[in-house]
Amino acid sequence: MTANTEHAIEVVKVLSEALPYIQRFSGKTIVIKYGGNAMTDEDLKASFARDMVLMKEVGINPVVVHGGGPQIGELLEKLNIESRFVNGMRVTDSETMDVVEMVLGGLVNKDIVSLINQAGGKAVGLTGKDGGLIEARKLKVTHKTPDMTAPEIIDIGHVGEVNQVCTDVVDMLVHRDFIPVIAPIGVDDEGRSYNINADLVAGKVAEALQAEKLILLTNVAGLQDKEGDILTGLSTEQVDALIEDGTIYGGMLPKIGCALSAVKNGVISSHIIDGRVPHATLLEIFTDAGVGTQITNQD
Numbered sequence: 001m002t003a004n005t006e007h008a009i010e011v012v013k014v015l016s017e018a019l020p021y022i023q024r025f026s027g028k029t030i031v032i033k034y035g036g037n038a039m040t041d042e043d044l045k046a047s048f049a050r051d052m053v054l055m056k057e058v059g060i061n062p063v064v065v066h067g068g069g070p071q072i073g074e075l076l077e078k079l080n081i082e083s084r085f086v087n088g089m090r091v092t093d094s095e096t097m098d099v100v101e102m103v104l105g106g107l108v109n110k111d112i113v114s115l116i117n118q119a120g121g122k123a124v125g126l127t128g129k130d131g132g133l134i135e136a137r138k139l140k141v142t143h144k145t146p147d148m149t150a151p152e153i154i155d156i157g158h159v160g161e162v163n164q165v166c167t168d169v170v171d172m173l174v175h176r177d178f179i180p181v182i183a184p185i186g187v188d189d190e191g192r193s194y195n196i197n198a199d200l201v202a203g204k205v206a207e208a209l210q211a212e213k214l215i216l217l218t219n220v221a222g223l224q225d226k227e228g229d230i231l232t233g234l235s236t237e238q239v240d241a242l243i244e245d246g247t248i249y250g251g252m253l254p255k256i257g258c259a260l261s262a263v264k265n266g267v268i269s270s271h272i273i274d275g276r277v278p279h280a281t282l283l284e285i286f287t288d289a290g291v292g293t294q295i296t297n298q299d
């Protein structure tokens with residue numbers, strides 16, 4: 001049996017209730033953020049790639065935005081360059097920026113493109129520089145620890161936020177049945193490169209495309225409370241309280257922020273789901289129960 005046949009059999013089991021969802025989402029765009037922490041296993045990566053192809057084959061338009069934090073960390077370690085994070089963002093000096101660009105725009109991006117192509121799809125890799133896709137500006141970061149009376153503003157180097165997304169190149173690719181695979185690097189009007197958290201890019205791309213769903217694949221089963229139970233259907237106020245009491249911290253901060261922003265700006269639902277589970281994306285899209293944490297606009 002070939003890998004594709006085995007995959008098809010697994011998928012048919014997963015998708016026994018899929019038909020209404022295939023009809024509902026046909027022609028719609030779904031932005032999938034593939035986090036670096038969910039990329040460790042070769043089989044899982046290949047399975048992710050096949051799931052993207054399957055979505056395309058049933059008429060849905062997947063747009064992939066990927067991370068690669070652990071992969072950047074590995075190369076920085078080999079090069080003896082120290083990694084430090086503030087509010088879930090990597091402090092990025094010029095030397096680190098070069099590594100970020102090499103790992104995200106090169107290794108990780110081309111790996112995913114190649115896996116999708118091997119699975120029978122037509123993927124095209126882009127960074128935010130291609131076709132002026134992601135216009136960035138320097139991110140201003142404030143930081144406060146419990147022992148500080150007021151927050152301080154700190155400079156974390158070439159870290160950006162999304163100023164504007166120009167979807168022309170993505171629209172063109174989707175229209176011609178390609179699967180765009182986007183690395184989270186932006187550029188400002190003076191040509192400076194920025195390292196942008198991949199969740200933020202995925203959120204803004206989903207907003208600009210007015211996507212049906214934003215799906216964030218990560219290495220936890222969803223947003224958890226202090227007991228480890230999965231939380232779903234949260235309001236902005238509930239999320240703020242969970243940040244205040246420390247339940248949401250680190251890499252979950254940008255994730256939840258962009259999930260909320262996306263649904264406030266026209267995306268129908270955001271999802272934080274476990275990318276370590278085979279076919280997690282399909283389980284979310286094509287089953288009644290879905291998986292992980294779902295966020296919709298409650299205003």
Ligand SMILES: Nc1ncnc2c1ncn2[C@@H]1O[C@H](COP(=O)(O)OP(=O)(O)O)[C@@H](O)[C@H]1O
Pocket residue numbers: 035036037038067069199217218219220222223224225247248249250251252253255
């Ligand atoms: N309330 C929470 N629920 C689940 N995970 C959380 C929570 N708060 C913080 N985290 C952390 O966020 C991590 C996911 O973010 P991150 O490591 O940046 O993942 P990714 O590489 O997929 O973007 C989890 O592994 C966990 O350590």
Ligand SMILES: CC(=O)N[C@@H](CCC(=O)OP(=O)(O)O)C(=O)O
Pocket residue numbers: 034035036037066067068069070072088089090100159160184195196197198199251
């Ligand atoms: C500013 C910032 O932190 N950028 C991230 C970009 C990659 C990323 O977001 O990757 P994951 O989704 O795998 O965490 C970084 O340097 O790690």
